[in-house]
Amino acid sequence: MIRIEFCGAVGEVTGSGYLVHGDAATVLVDFGAFQGGSDARERSASLGPVQPENLDAVLLSHAHIDHSGRLPLLMAAGYAGAVHATPATLDLATLLLADLGRIQEADLARENRRRRRAGLASLRPLFDATDVQRVRDRGRALPYGRWQEVAPGVTARLADAGHILGSASIELAVGYGDSRRVLVFSGDIGPCGAPILRDPQRPQAADLVVMESTYGGRDREPQARTLARFRDILREAVRSRARIIIPAFAVGRTQLLLFHVAEAIREGVIPQLPVYLDSPMATAATLAYMRHQDLYDEELGGLVRSGRIRQDLQSLRVVESAEESRSLNEREEACIIISASGMCDAGRVVHHLRHALWRENAHVILPGYMAPGTLGRALADGARQVEIFGEPLVVRATVHHLSGFSAHAGQGELLDWLADVAGHRPRVVLAHGDDAARMALRERIHARYGISAECPAPGSVISLD
Numbered sequence: 251m252i253r254i255e256f257c258g259a260v261g262e263v264t265g266s267g268y269l270v271h272g273d274a275a276t277v278l279v280d281f282g283a284f285q286g287g288s289d290a291r292e293r294s295a296s297l298g299p300v301q302p303e304n305l306d307a308v309l310l311s312h313a314h315i316d317h318s319g320r321l322p323l324l325m326a327a328g329y330a331g332a333v334h335a336t337p338a339t340l341d342l343a344t345l346l347l348a349d350l351g352r353i354q355e356a357d358l359a360r361e362n363r364r365r366r367r368a369g370l371a372s373l374r375p376l377f378d379a380t381d382v383q384r385v386r387d388r389g390r391a392l393p394y395g396r397w398q399e400v401a402p403g404v405t406a407r408l409a410d411a412g413h414i415l416g417s418a419s420i421e422l423a424v425g426y427g428d429s430r431r432v433l434v435f436s437g438d439i440g441p442c443g444a445p446i447l448r449d450p451q452r453p454q455a456a457d458l459v460v461m462e463s464t465y466g467g468r469d470r471e472p473q474a475r476t477l478a479r480f481r482d483i484l485r486e487a488v489r490s491r492a493r494i495i496i497p498a499f500a501v502g503r504t505q506l507l508l509f510h511v512a513e514a515i516r517e518g519v520i521p522q523l524p525v526y527l528d529s530p531m532a533t534a535a536t537l538a539y540m541r542h543q544d545l546y547d548e549e550l551g552g553l554v555r556s557g558r559i560r561q562d563l564q565s566l567r568v569v570e571s572a573e574e575s576r577s578l579n580e581r582e583e584a585c586i587i588i589s590a591s592g593m594c595d596a597g598r599v600v601h602h603l604r605h606a607l608w609r610e611n612a613h614v615i616l617p618g619y620m621a622p623g624t625l626g627r628a629l630a631d632g633a634r635q636v637e638i639f640g641e642p643l644v645v646r647a648t649v650h651h652l653s654g655f656s657a658h659a660g661q662g663e664l665l666d667w668l669a670d671v672a673g674h675r676p677r678v679v680l681a682h683g684d685d686a687a688r689m690a691l692r693e694r695i696h697a698r699y700g701i702s703a704e705c706p707a708p709g710s711v712i713s714l715d
């Protein structure tokens with residue numbers, strides 16, 4: 251019998267982790283941190299049912315922290331096996347986990363100062379830089395499309411998931427008695443027709459499919475409409491010589507926005523104007539994207555080979571120092587500043603917002619989901635007054651919230667992703683979505699394919715004969 255334990259991301263979108271027990275081996279698919287919610291830290295500090303000494307292999311679908319964030323913890327607990335992922339995922343995971351380590355360190359230092367003042371003992375870090383380095387050292391590159399034995403009786407193959415650079419769906423063939431079963435873990439599925447990356451590959455045959463359901467409840471705003479709105483904002487800002495601040499996630503969103511700015515310049519929507527990339531993480535991630543050009547879709551591949559994209563982005567400036575970042579606030583020209591963090595709750599973008607929000611002649615583009623409680627969410631909700639660094643600030647800038655640049659497939663695209671494999675009548679398990687999204691997708695899957703998808707609860711175990 252094959253058993254699958256759910257270690258997170260059931261009924262919610264973070265904390266992905268699926269423990270697969272075969273006859274002869276146990277492998278772990280993803281091991282992400284929990285994000286948001288008051289107990290996220292505590293839950294992210296737990297290995298759940300994972301026993302490092304009984305674990306034969308780890309497979310990582312993509313670099314995002316909600317899929318990779320507990321890997322350093324696993325190393326700290328003594329896991330000595332390999333982490334299989336695409337070369338690009340290993341590259342980006344190193345970046346994101348190192349950043350997670352720095353954030354953890356800063357948070358812990360603050361918390362320990364508070365504890366000392368209260369006469370309490372200091373807390374120890376969950377993991378350190380050595381553990382992050384171990385994830386990198388244990389990384390085994392597995393390119394798309396190649397079967398590889400990862401543990402006794404378990405072979406794996408990765409397929410492009412089109413979500414971020416290197417993202418994959420993971421196919422596992424698990425031996426059991428004299429036969430074997432094929433399990434597919436979707437990872438996060440990207441949208442179709444988006445620039446930069448190829449469209450997600452659909453699984454062809456499986457006995458069991460564990461799929462994400464982030465947008466299981468609805469379709470996103472069509473990309474074409476979002477892009478048209480984005481171009482209108484650029485046009486208007488250039489006409490009124492305004493500055494445009496775009497808070498963006500370092501991995502994926504930043505590169506997508508740069509692509510769209512380049513395209514707008516190439517097609518004459520806006521003239522050449524200064525474009526500042528002001529986030530060390532976003533810069534590092536963009537360099538990682540440039541190291542893996544073999545993963546680009548046909549369009550971007552062509553633009554890179556012809557040198558066209560470099561020409562379009564000739565006015566792109568990478569801001570290195572914090573001092574240089576501050577100096578941008580004194581400039582009076584129309585310009586675009588892309589900076590992190592994506593939800594405006596930390597990073598250099600907060601300084602840019604502090605200098606721009608109170609001005610009428612400024613635009614802020616929020617290019618995605620903003621979690622409750624963040625400055626980004628307050629702006630998206632139309633707040634006319636916010637607080638930055640404890641100082642009240644009036645919002646006179648024009649704030650735009652664009653939701654169609656998501657790296658996730660919408661409901662219709664999720665259904666399409668299942669189209670080929672559905673003919674094999676696999677068991678379908680819905681994960682990585684809140685319950686409303688899972689239920690809505692479950693209903694649609696039943697209506698279209700006649701398959702009753704399962705929605706397991708946290709901690710549940712599924713057996714496959």
Ligand SMILES: [Zn+2]
Nearest residue numbers: 312314413438
């Ligand atoms: Zn993701």
Ligand SMILES: [Zn+2]
Nearest residue numbers: 263314316438
């Ligand atoms: Zn995810």
